[in-house]
Amino acid sequence: MMEMPKYLLSKKFLTLSVVIIFLFSIPFLLIYKPFSATIWLGFHPLRNFLFTCIFYALAIFAMSLSKVVMYHYQMKRELSAGRFILWALSEYLLIALIYLSLTPSATGDVLHIHPQLVLKSSLCVGLILAIPYGYLCLVAANRALKEEYEALKASFNSNGKAGKILFLDYKGDPSIALDPTDIYYIESQDNYVQIYYESDGKLHKYMLRCPTQKLEGMLKGTQLVRCHRSYIVNLSHLWEFRRGHNCATIVLDNAEKKEISVSKSYYKQTRERLLELNPSQDKMVKHT
Incomplete structure (x- = not known):
């Protein structure tokens, strides 16, 4: 099984992933909202702002808890790329579910949930998670490759020396x-x-x-x-x-x-x- 880049599972990167996803989501939603008639997240009116705060609080808590569990899990067992992807998909489904569960209260319409909303909200949440995750994977992989190169060079330079x-x-x-x-x-x-x-x-x-x-x-x-x-x-x-x-x-x-x-x-x-x-x-x- 293919392993994830080692840096991606470090405490620093797992914490950073939550911060980057949060920071990325704000400008993303500001750009995305004018093109969507179904999304209710926003800074006004006051009702939408309050429910946006509730959604963010629940989403950040869910992601943070997921990262803590992931960190302790990978300390005891190998976390392959396949398992990591499944884990990320679970986070995606959980956050999408949080959004959908808050939608009737945020919009004041119990019947507001329909297939088009489910599809669009799922796409929105998916992009918010996928883009930062993709960026972090590239950074972690690049860092690991650079480190491996320097280590290989150091090992080569020390060849022939006794007591390595x-x-x-x-x-x-x-x-x-x-x-x-x-x-x-x-x-x-x-x-x-x-x-x-x-x-x-x-x-x-x-x-x-x-x-x-x-x-x-x-x-x-x-x-x-x-x-x-x-x-x-x-x-x-x-x-x-x-x-x-x-x-x-x-x-x-x-x-x-x-x-x-x-x-x-x-x-x-x-x-x-x-x-x-x-x-x-x-x-x-x-x-x-």
Whole structure:
């Protein structure tokens, strides 16, 4: 089965899809309404405006709930392109049903619902959902392809180097092979991780669907250490270790001097690993 672009199912893109659909629908309806004798959505009269607000509130709630369920579903099971399309169709039918159910009250005519209205309202809702979804799919696919290209180039550049790390996805399939020294840090995002690595003098990132605990097993014997529930850092790129009263921060040696917090639960093992790898790095500890 064909999988959806990985970015499309991230929390950021799912949230963005609701926002974009909402923002797109407003100018779309303003343009569409003069050409339709059946649509009642609008800013005037007051009755139509109130029911328009009710419709938007219910539609946004339905879409938001759908995205939350989709997000948790895809964390446990694979969401193929076919399932995603069926999911989007379910959203479409639900929103069309909300519109039709409000129509008698909004128009004041119980008999206002007829085949022509059902057809036109279904077409209107379908376009409002399909156009933003199509745009987001293209953006997510383009981003994923660009990321895969950079990862392939980085893997090719590191060919011949000993001790490369082969990253496997949640299925156990190879995704990217990198020289450990090229990796700066890894950020965990639920069942996805973002690998930040250097290639051609620039910092790139690669999204991998893999639990953090499984990822830690791939990193044994390297200078990549988990310092936070959400972060794994490469101690070979340590610029400074800031130690405060109740906190600690690792500063990396990249151009942006990326700062990453060290949580209390991981402080001891991070500190021990730091001294184990290079005792002289203790001089880099800065008390704040």
